[in-house]
Amino acid sequence: MQQLSALSPLRLCLPGFSLAQTLCCGQAFRWREQEDGSFLGAAGAHRAVIRQRGEEILIESDASPAFWENYFDCRTDYEAIRRTVASIPALEPACRFAGGIRVLRQDxxxxxxxxxxxxxxxxxxxxxxxxxxxxxxxxxxxxxxxxxxxxxxxxxxxxxxxxxxxxxxxxxxxxxxxxxxxxxxxxxxxxxxxxxxxxxxxxxxxxxxxxxxxxxxxxxxFGHGDCFPVDVWIGRALAELLPEGLPPSLAPCAGIAQQMIFHYMRACPDRAAAKAGEC
CATH class of the missing domain: 1.10.340.30 (Hypothetical protein; domain 2)
Incomplete structure (x- = not known):
């Protein structure tokens, strides 16, 4: 792992979180995975090396803890959101595959x-x-x-x-x-x-x-979590999984659900296996 400085790394405990999915799911474009599994990159004017050990996220950076706590949206209850998304039968496989994603709070x-x-x-x-x-x-x-x-x-x-x-x-x-x-x-x-x-x-x-x-x-x-951007992948997902549209229960967390669905549609190697609980 590359070292930025002698600074003690910030430690965040994020149950159910996947650093790799979050940084590689198409919401941020400045992170590179290193050979040791850590990620080197930048957010705004701050560079960092970030790695995950179980539920613990270690961040070496010149930015304050508050910056990264905000960046990783630490105040939002993702466990509750995952339960809400998984309660929609058609989205349960997507939640199982991509439930470790958080929506980053970028500049x-x-x-x-x-x-x-x-x-x-x-x-x-x-x-x-x-x-x-x-x-x-x-x-x-x-x-x-x-x-x-x-x-x-x-x-x-x-x-x-x-x-x-x-x-x-x-x-x-x-x-x-x-x-x-x-x-x-x-x-x-x-x-x-x-x-x-x-x-x-x-x-x-x-x-x-x-x-x-x-x-x-x-x-x-800008923190508008109710936004549900629709591109080609999401258009396909709506037709395949939600032909009647987004369920009203997802409205407050539509954006987080969108990222799970997007990553599932784009990255799941076998959606049929995921639906069967094998992916």
Whole structure:
């Protein structure tokens, strides 16, 4: 395991949690699994090495314990949420397979920019674009990592300036987002307190931000746990598992259920075995 410093690692006890599923399920794109099973990466301007030992999570970082407790959503009762999701027979296999996932509480701007980049893209390419974005325009934070660039850094750029990222049409959207945020047209700080529909409408002022991208940003960056982003994988899941739509009992934790379903649909090697309790 790489060592960041002589700092004593923060220890979190998270029953039922899977670090690997949480960091690799498509909600964050800056974590790399190391040969020893630990994860090296960054959240905002903080780099960290994180590993799991049973229910214990060890984090070596320059950030405060409060930062990581918030990042891993430690105040939410995931045991209760897992019971709620598993109580829906069609979702019980997904909960069994991906119930260790938590929805990370990421920086709002980072989440917004990341999911603008995610449009019509796959996780490998998204990860590469974001890595190049941070290396090109972010401040170094050590260990070969750079902070996620703030909107002020991108607002004065042109799509041509972002050409080395190989982000295609998304460059124009990213710059428009940076300009609207820095110019005050879109107030990111206000979004957590707004009703979800109003917060979604605010983000959709940005060129290229539709409902799916807005819902992803709101879920992963602004604490709107009722958001249920629908992409190709979730569209298939709804048709296959929930043809009558999302049960009302899941409304308060729809976003967490969405991540479990998404990871199950995308990563479960044999959904038939999972349904039979063998996966």
């Amino acid at each position: 709002g701007w980072e989440a917004l920019a990341s999911f603008i980049i995610s449009q019509n893209n796959n996780i490998k390419r998204i990860t590469g674009i974001i890595e190049r974005l941070c290396c090109q325009f972010g401040e170094p934070i050590g260990g070969g990592l750079c902070a996620f660039p703030p909107p002020e850094r991108l607002a004065g750029l042109s799509p041509e300036d972002l050409a080395p990222l190989r982000s295609g049409f998304r460059a124009r959207y990213l710059i428009d987002a940076a300009r609207q945020v820095t110019g005050g047209t879109v107030d990111l700080a206000a979004l957590p307190a707004l009703p979800t529909a109003e917060a979604r409408a605010e983000l959709m002022k940005i060129v290229g931000v539709g409902k799916k991208v807005a819902d992803c940003a709101l879920l992963f960056g």
